[in-house]
C-alpha cells in the first residue's frame with residue numbers, strides 16, 4: 001500500500017505535459033503545468049531562459065512556433081526555453097494552484113514593440129532570482145472586490161443598497177484600469193455571493209489575490225451609521241484597530257452579529273501574529289501607501305469629509321500576500337452622501353479617483 005502510494009506520488013510529481021503557448025500583444029507566454037507550487041530562479045543568458053525549479057519534472061523537449069521562442073527542454077528540475085535572437089528579457093513566474101487549475105510556470109517573452117526597445121547586444125549571463133513570481137512582467141493585475149452581493153445586500157437605506165453601489169463602482173474602476181493596460185479580476189460581476197457561508201465567502205474573495213502576480217486587492221464598501229450626521233470617506237488597510245476604537249465597522253463588514261465578532265476576533269489575532277513577520281510588515285507598508293493614495297484622490301475628487309486612513313481587522317484583507325485595502329466610499333445612511341451615491345455621475349467620480357490612485361500605485365512599484 002505504501003509502495004503504491006509512493007508510486008502514485010511519483011507519477012503525480014513528475015506529470016508535465018508539453019507547454020501551452022499563447023501569443024499576446026507585445027509578448028509570447030509559455031506555460032508549463034507543475035505538480036505543485038514551487039520556487040524558481042531564472043537565468044536569462046544569450047538566446048535562452050533557464051528556470052531552475054524546486055520540483056522535478058518529467059523530461060521533455062519540443063519546438064515552439066510562436067514569436068520570440070524556438071523550443072523548450074525539460075530535464076529534471078530545469079526548464080529551458082530557447083529564444084529567438086534579441087529576446088533577452090524573458091521573465092518567469094510561478095503561479096500557485098488555484099481550484100482545479102494546477103500550479104504553473106509562466107514564462108513571458110517580449111515580442112514586437114516591447115522587444116524592439118531591448119538593445120540587440122548579446123545579453124551577458126545575468127541571474128534574475130524572483131521570489132516565486134512577483135508582478136506579471138508586462139501587465140499589472142488588480143483584484144476588485146465589490147463588497148457583499150447575493151444573499152448579503154450589505155447596508156440599505158432609503159437611497160442606496162450597498163451591494164448595488166459597490167458593484168457599479170467596481171465595474172467603473174475596471175473599465176478605467178483596463179483602458180490603461182491593467183488586468184482586472186472582479187470578485188463578482190453580478191448580484192451574487194461567492195458562498196452562502198460568510199467566512200467562506202470572504203475567504204474566496206481574499207484568495208483571488210493570493211496569486212503572487214497580483215499587485216493590489218481593493219475591496220469597495222458603503223458605510224452606515226445610526227446617526228444620520230455620520231458621513232465621509234475612509235480607507236483601511238489590515239492591522240490592529242487604533243486603541244479605544246470601536247470594532248462595530250469591522251464586525252459589520254465581517255458578517256455582523258456573533259459571526260462578525262468571531263471573524264473579527266480571528267482577523268485581529270492574525271494581525272497580532274503578523275507584527276513580527278517582516279514580509280507581512282513590508283506588505284502592510286505597501287498597503288498603507290495604496291490606502292493613502294486612494295484616500296487622498298477620493299477626498300480631492302469628491303470634497304467629502306476626510307475620515308482618513310485607518311487600520312482594522314477586516315477579514316477580507318487579512319491575507320498579507322499583496323497590498324490590500326478596504327474603502328468605505330461614503331455613508332449610505334447620510335442625507336448628504338446617500339443621494340450622492342445614488343447618482344451615476346457621482347459614482348463615476350468616485351471610481352475615477354480610485355482608478356487613478358491604483359494606477360499611481362502599480363506604476364510606482
Ligand SMILES: [Zn+2]
Nearest residue numbers: 147154221222
Ligand atoms: Zn460593506
